[in-house]
Amino acid sequence: MIKWILLILTTVFTTKLYADExxxxxxxxxxxxxxxTIRSKFRHGYTIKEGEYLTSRDKFLFTQLANHCSKPKKSGSAYQATSSTSTRTPNSNWLLNQKVSNMSLHSDSYxxxxxLDAWSTFYKLPxxxxxxxxxxxxxxxxxEYRGKQKDLFEAQWKEHP
Incomplete structure (x- = not known):
């Protein structure tokens, strides 16, 4: 009897979740x-009062989308695959926080x-x-510090044969 009640409750709750989704x-x-629609109205003529209403309504809708609609759609298989791999980690920025050994500074200055190799060796980010x-x-x-270090490096580079 308890099994049947649990089965019915599980079915009802999962159905409710799918319906809510x-x-x-x-x-x-x-x-x-x-x-x-609001954006298309922005591209056409409107009065000041209409513009204020459209702006406030657009901001409200933007907030609603950000708060309630940030989850990816189930149908997008490529997007879903990338999002499912990122949800496995507790922190989505985990890669940014990893320490990398022998990391050189990227610069397109030279x-x-x-x-460029000499600059990467010379300049250490504080x-x-x-x-x-x-x-x-x-x-x-x-x-400013980087600019000063670059000037110092340029002076040393000119002395370097």
Missing amino acids: AYFQTRCDSIKKERE KDAAK KRCRKKGIGSADFVWCS
């Missing part, structure tokens, strides 16, 4: 269509391979510039 997907599709979520003051400091 289908409902949300149709709602997401309708939000996308409404945003497309076309000469020897000069810890202050490697922080996650770097502030604007640190960003400016890092940019």
Whole structure:
């Protein structure tokens, strides 16, 4: 008897979940269509009052899409394959946080391979510039520091035969 109750409850809840998913997907599709309609109205003439309404409605719909419709569609097999591999890891940025040994600094500043290798060896990025979520003051400091280091490198490179 308990097995039958569990079977019925499981069936009801899974059916409800699939129905909710289908409902949300149709709602997401309708939000996308409404945003497309608003964007087409932006390209045509409108009054100031209409423009304010369209802008606020577009922002609201954008927020709704971001909050409720960020999951990929089931039908996109290529997209689904890439998203399923990224969902296996607890942190989607895990690759960015990996330490890499013998990592050289990428720069397109120099076309000469020897000069680029010398620059990669010379310039070491300070810890202050490697922080996650770097502030604007640190960003400016890092940019200025890199410029000074580049000037110093150029002076040493000219002396190098």
